[in-house]
Amino acid sequence: MDIDFKKITIIGVGLIGGSFALSLKKRGFKGKITGIGRRKENIVRAVGKGIVDEYYAGFSKGIRDADLIVLSTPVGQFQGITEIIRKDIKKGAIVTDVGSVKAEVIKRLEPLMPEGVSFVGSHPIAGKEKSGIDYASPELFSGSRCIITPTPNTEKESLEKILHLWNVLGCRTIVMTPEEHDWIFAAISHLPHVIAYALINTVIDLNENILPHSGPSLRDMTRIALSPPELWRDICFYNKEDVLKSLNCFASSILRIKGLIENADLDGLEKEFHKARAGRRLIEKAAS
Amino acid sequence: MDIDFKKITIIGVGLIGGSFALSLKKRGFKGKITGIGRRKENIVRAVGKGIVDEYYAGFSKGIRDADLIVLSTPVGQFQGITEIIRKDIKKGAIVTDVGSVKAEVIKRLEPLMPEGVSFVGSHPIAGKEKSGIDYASPELFSGSRCIITPTPNTEKESLEKILHLWNVLGCRTIVMTPEEHDWIFAAISHLPHVIAYALINTVIDLNENILPHSGPSLRDMTRIALSPPELWRDICFYNKEDVLKSLNCFASSILRIKGLIENADLDGLEKEFHKARAGRRLIEKAAS
16 A cells, blocks of 8 residues: 655654654655654654654745645644745645644635645544653554545545545544534543543642542543643634533533432432443443 | 451442452451342352352341441442341441442441441442442452541441451551541542533433544543442432532533633633643552
């Protein structure tokens, strides 16, 4: 399985960008991988570790001859970066991203693409609560799903190339609209992250001295509260409407349970918990 | 390390009761272990698997000569069971439990103890989202903490025996009042369980077809929603005031984040997430 690109430039070489580069190399990519990053010492280290072949601290040089540009910074930086690099993207190149929010991002990026350059949004469902190149792995995407979100403006050929690329990296690709992606991931990913942060803050507000008493339940439930705050701040902002809709639905669910406890409605409470257990079993079944 | 009891009767031989019996045997307990259970086929299987030495489907016979009686059913059944067995408990015996709620339970059970019988509450911090004797393990308590909650009525000698017992089973014992136990565990255990159930129900209410899309974040966060609904219904009921207090604090935390997203207050949102990450790191540190 060949990869259709000769030179790939990754902007933002952290956990995801670094793993993307390592996966390319592991799958036999023979072209050049350029890394661009804000923090020079980080990107120098990425070259030293052999994750990328060369680096640029500035944008122009690293962009000019790239066939594929991958935006791999926190989503809040995509627009500003694209505004800087757009004049240097060569005709025929493809720009993609790995962000967790799609509709608002694509609405901002598509109009910035120069003539002959196409944008295809991707969201590989892989990650860790740890960030940075030290956690990058050539197997991070292996066996994961990757959501690809074309719009009516996406060129068919570019879409095919991006689908093929993620397949080569070991992903199962799923195509959906940016809007469909966003409401689904608001519910199953963005909401859980907000809840994990809120739960830890609740324990702190009640009495932070009890944090070390935590057992496995609280630990597992809040593992994702170790994720980078800037990343999730941006995701909440860019997917505002869907995240708020999920939060409202969750708040109703919490208030319903609160009402059942207040009224000592044991049957109602048990029914609520049974419904959840049955739903959770569906996840278990899907994963096995 | 000798165990001070000759005959131990476990009422409710499931994950915890079964693991308690297996742990006793593994640590060289030479006395007799009797199991009492509601469902005959379950308790017959517990004898067949060598988890307990004998069983009784009724109460009187299994209670009469026990030196230690362990209540290991869902907490909602403790009071009813104690009302039935109290006339058969021998003088000098100790009754303990393994329930996740202490104050309300002890308030109901202490007055039911006959002359010369003392109650000492325990809460081993161990468990799985799976229930039943098939998941019982002789190492379930090994390295866990066990909270012991004496009251002004608890006899010192009985307290010492119970502390010693859990130490022999490999637990680190921690003594606190039932009230202190309850508000701490409302925050770090009961609240997380309620949230896990509510989160799954939210996804179902939004669109249950998306459940199979769940990634590791949602899976890990809701693992405990596989726990038995009856158990957590009882815990919420018996620890009502503390659970409601935690739920109120959590609802405030959720509404605060919701307000920050609505107002696109990115700095405020980042601050909120940073506070949580710092708190979560304290848990990581305590566990390592």
